Amino acid sequence: MKNIKVKVSSFTKEPYGRYQKIDGTSSGEQFRKEEIVKHLQNPEVETLTVILDAVNMDYTSSFLSEAFGGLVTKDKISDSDLSKLIIEADDPLDKSRSERxxxxxxxxxxxxxIEF
Incomplete structure (x- = not known):
């Protein structure tokens, strides 16, 4: 089994916005699709730790909502796969908001x- 760690700062220094089409390649949608979903749906992954680390700006609610809430609303990730997700953050408020x-x-x- 694999334990994966993904740092937002490795994806972008300026996480911003909800949708890739509107907000560009630093959006929550792009981060979710490229960095989170593939690991959560991989049966070989035991845990996925997403690290909300220091970037050049604060994490916006649109980025966090789309990156994390979208796992449930858009990608329909199952509860068992969601249980693999661990969120760490430099700012405890970012962790709390993401989990919320x-x-x-x-x-x-x-x-x-509805059960997935």
Whole structure:
């Protein structure tokens, strides 16, 4: 089993925006698609640690919501695959916000009685 670590700073120094088409290659959507989903869906990966480390700007809510909440709403990642995800951050508020996006959308999914 593999334990993977992904640093946002290795992806971009300026994480910004929600959608790749509108906001460009530093968007939450692009980060989610390129750096998170492939590892969570890989059965050989035991844990994926995403590190919200020092970058040139603060993490925007649109970036975090799309990167993490989008795992539930867009990619339909299963609860068992989501359990592989560990979020670390230089700023505890960034970690809390990211985890809250996931749990909020998981809660909405549960209310609709949808299981992935």
């Amino acid at each position: 996006y996931i749990s909020s959308f998981k809660s909405k999914r549960a209310k609709k009685n």
